[in-house]
Amino acid sequence: MTALPYPALHASHGGVWIAEGGRTRPIGRGEAIRIAADTPLILLNAPLVGQRLGHPELSGLDILELFAFLFPARFMVPTPKGLAAATGLTLPDGDDAVAAFLSEAAAALLGAAERDWPEREGAWHAAQSLARARWSWAPIVTQAIARPEKPERWLYSMLPEWDEQAPRPAPRTIGLDPGDVQQRLKTLTGKGAETRDGQRAFAAAATHAFVPRDVRDMPNMVLAEAGTGIGKTLGYLAPASLWAEKADGAVWVSTYTKALQRQLAHESERLFPDAAIRKARVVTRKGRENYACLLNLEDALQGGFAGRAAILAQLVARWAAYTADGDMVGGDLPGWLPTLFRRNGSTALTDRRGECIYAGCPHYRKCFIERAARASAAADIVIANHALVMVNAARGREATTRPTRYVFDEGHHLFDAADAMFSVALTGQEAIEIRRWIVGPEGGGRGRRRGLAARLSDVASYDEQGAAAIEQAIDAARALPSDGWLQRVAEGDPFGPVEALLGAVRGLVYARDTKGAGDAGYGLETELAEPDGALVEAAGPAGASIDAVLRPLVALGRRLEAVLTDAPDWMDGPARARIEGAIASLSWRADTVGAWLALIARIGGPADADFVDWLAVDRIEGREYDIGLHRHWIDPTRPFADTVLKSAHGVVVTSATLKSGGDWDVARARSGASHLIRAPSEFEAASPFDYANHSEVLIVTDVKRGDLPALANAYGRLIVAADGGTLGLFTAIRRLRGVHARIADRLAREGLPLLAQHVDPIDTGTLVDIFRDDPRASLIGTDALRDGVDVPGRSLRLVVMEGVPWPKPSVLHAARRLAGGGKDYDDRIVRARLAQAFGRLIRRADDKGAFVLLSAAMPSRLLTAFPPGVTVSRVTLDEAIERVRALSIPAAIGHGAAQETA
Incomplete structure (x- = not known):
């Protein structure tokens, strides 16, 4: 195992260290950034290190990228502990020893490239492609991997083809004994x-x-x-x-x-x-x-992607050759891999736009999606x-x-x-997506985007009526919002009737805003009731414009069905499958556009008792990103x-x-x-677990609502008292970030890692994996963690909620509340959320822990959310901390009968 001639850098909330020349020393963040600009550094999770240094664009020799290249479709917890487990090396004792350990681990991983390993096939070919893409590891990897004696298979030649099967007969009618x-x-x-x-x-x-x-x-x-x-x-x-x-x-x-x-x-x-x-x-x-699209991937590999996105495409190609099912979201593609490249291309490698050409694709017989569909049958x-x-x-x-x-x-x-x-949403983002799906690439854009004409070119050449419908749809779609629509609408200079409608929506939403123009909230909305003259006037032309899109889509669908019926000479099995796929895709888009028409008809017309309609301007931290009309079912x-x-x-x-x-x-x-x-x-x-003696609920009464420093202090002290192992749940991202900024460094000095959803550049699934792997780590997040975390054992021994999880006031919630019983409806939602959050705590019979609610305003009527027999106590923060600190003492948890201490 040869040492690499590069320094290694490790950064945590506790400090920054660099290992070079056989010695490790602490350095400042500024010096680390300067060194990284001049020298390739060995890192573990470059985006996370960059965030901790205050330099998010930091790059270097990321060990995670090397692992993804060498061992595609394998998972590793992206921490020093996970890396130690993957390499068989000894975990370093503390942060100050991690940098040197990273050098040793990188050398150990590269040792695999100098011999045969299970994923050897295709590695040499991929390394050459990565070298052309200027991957940081390429000079080292290409030297380590010997050129194979015979041409190796790579990706598309490695993937098996699925077989067509006879339709499965209907299930037999049987009873079960x-x-x-x-x-x-x-x-x-x-x-x-x-x-x-x-x-x-x-x-x-x-x-x-x-x-x-x-x-x-x-x-x-x-x-x-x-x-x-x-x-x-x-x-x-x-x-x-x-x-x-x-x-x-x-x-x-x-x-x-x-x-x-x-x-x-x-x-x-x-x-x-x-x-x-x-x-x-x-x-x-x-x-x-969710699945990798092999045609999109081929386009990316052949020049459709550039820069870092091209490197991601090559690493995904390595994974695609070894994956069990091609699932990029929650499958065997490590969740941390796309986050290393931020937003550079991972979503473009799947079919998110309904542009699949089915049997017209050269990789159709190897398609992950088609294989899964046939396997499930x-x-x-x-x-x-x-x-x-x-x-x-x-x-x-x-x-x-x-x-x-x-x-x-x-x-x-x-x-x-x-x-x-x-639900239905007629928004600028949705409309521009329909336009792109119909028209295809405009303005010389890169990528594999194909419009209707390209996807159905052979049908258009065969069927004149179908060709005419395609042209009509394209002409009509050009009146839909296009690139730059949001700026034009904000400046009062919309293009086309749909953008004019969105401008009228925006004007009415701001006119009826009750939050105040200075509020930098996350969205504004108002009921679609008593519309002003500008909105009513804009509705007619917008409806006509959308109807002009719908009519040729419906006509095209009918012509495609007729083509199937006529069965021309060139219509073999794959061609039929492609036409059937196009019909399904057209039906989906036509249903969407038809629903838009129904929503527009509501403007100035009577309300439908089955639906809730409203207008919204979507914002993030005060920055607008979408505008539109929305419709949801009451039930x-x-x-x-x-x-x-x-x-x-x-x-x-x-x-x-x-x-x-x-x-x-x-x-x-x-x-x-x-x-x-x-x-x-x-x-x-009922659950067989002994909640009464293994858990308790503590309602803290002296943390003032809205006092962010006090909230952060409470979280920090509770996590220290529990020695980590804490899941913190928030109802607002802004407060989560505020608390994280105040306590992360403090906890690091105690040797307690803090992970944060919406802060750390890591996907939620990987955050949970890291949390599960380290009993001293804590994780804070929002709703996604309330019901999606299964961490049995000592890694989760304390759940802290910032307050009673009341439903967020909105037009939709108000309508459902009115239909569902008013206050009782709210109470049902809160009880469910509390029960789900408490359910994270005890996952097996020997688990023990505490549930802390930082809200004096917790109504007693909601305490039925917790299992019968669990002790519920209203205490001060100091008392709660003492109870949490005693978690390791069994007698301190549970007091037998259910009670609430006033």
């Missing part, structure tokens, strides 16, 4: 496993969803609230896997978070221990925008997410393979997922029930907080069950 279900559960839990009565009862209840349906549009639906620790995953997999096996059908298990998708994939090893069988029988599905268990399930149902995708059985885990999020899916579970539930034969909806701290009426309303004729069956099982 309760005894067989319990035996399957026993097999899944394993020999010698503890018998859990709650899990057995859950499995029995879930079985009802797998009996034959006897009435159309009336699925056998089970609502099941199962507390943490019941083992509900195996509880529903037992009847689901047995039904899939006997009926020869697929069960779709839908989640809300990527963390649960990964957990389900892991649990599937119990179903199918053999990896090859498991790959065929259990498939993870996500939306198209033949699978027993498909692990999906709520959004994909709703998209497939609402847009008619994969109609011939639509599942008849669903399990919705994390079911308390169905309302939110449906709200996002079935989005209604279209969810119509498109998903009624077509299903059996549905399980489960969660630890399904009733949101209320009753079964709440669960039925939030899951869509209230829109079904047949009432669902209901099951409830």
